[in-house]
Amino acid sequence: MEDIISIIANPERRKIIRLLTEKPRYFLELARELKISQQSLHIHLNKLVSIGVIKSYIVKSPYGPYRKYYALNSDFCIELNVLNGLYHINIWNPIKEFNGVNDLKDLEQLIDNIEKESDLIKSLRLTNTVLREINRRLNELNMRRLYLINLMAKARRKALEIIDKLNVNYVERKILKDTLGSDPEKIDELIDKIFTEEIELITRELKSKICKIFGL
């Protein structure tokens, strides 16, 4: 799933995603907006379809030729925090059910009320006010999040120091570091993953050593 970062790292692919978050668009529409060759647009679209971020479908038309439309396939959020002592990456599909957000329902009500306003300018102004309030609350949340992430980095640095002082071997040290702060229910799974990776690494090195000895 980390591959999603590599694929959306390209600025043109990010622009495609940005355009499709507004509404589905057909091939020539995208080519026109992006001002890139149809060939490279094809390559970008195929990559984005292959990781499931966008999808395509044909729309029949009684007048002209059929049109191939592209649309956003899945919502996603990516978060990468790099701090002294911390490398924290998080990719997830936003779920639609939320718990413990009752104090945010007032904003939702405001948005639902926009529909009832018939004056376009007034309703646009109301939406703008709501968006500003959402931004304000998001900034507040981000402040708290950064504080927690800084604490996390601090606690991790201390934990790594302690682990380095413990009398344990290389693999045990790796497991302790990689399972720090994990959900107890997932620890078995994590340990299995680290073991598998280590065994693969040892096997690969052993094979290449033997091949070298035999001159293969």
Added chain:
Amino acid sequence: MEDIISIIANPERRKIIRLLTEKPRYFLELARELKISQQSLHIHLNKLVSIGVIKSYIVKSPYGPYRKYYALNSDFCIELNVLNGLYHINIWNPIKEFNGVNDLKDLEQLIDNIEKESDLIKSLRLTNTVLREINRRLNELNMRRLYLINLMAKARRKALEIIDKLNVNYVERKILKDTLGSDPEKIDELIDKIFTEEIELITRELKSKICKIFGL
């Protein structure tokens, strides 16, 4: 600044950053850990230095040759939210001063208390508990954040519909869309930026058209 995403999109470069969040390392140490050629390691390191994410310095040694060390240069956080109706990208350097996080100070106290514990295993266990609690609170925050981001997408979709119904020209429509929900103090700046971009685009298209006509 969005270029930072392109540069860290490469999995090997992400692995370098990950290693350096733990502690500074010297060139051969990194080459050994990453198992890649020294030549490509050089290229990766230079790119990361060029955007200011990492820095290098020489450490003199009385025994062996001088060693070039690499270390994390700046902390950063990247956030990308893609939802139906919303493309929201955010890159920032975490500041160290926080307001309104008094209810999180209990965790900081817990971390500072780790120092006082002399038993390594006990202090590692305490750190682990603190990290689990930080993770729990971060998940709670993320739930709220996602809720707000979903609301933001919903409000934006409504606003875009309204803007499409307004009797305004192409540039006015673009400005309305791009300044939605912005801080009133930054609106002047945003409008200037959009105008500059539009003028550049028009100039470029005009030039290429004239060149075509004259066969240049």
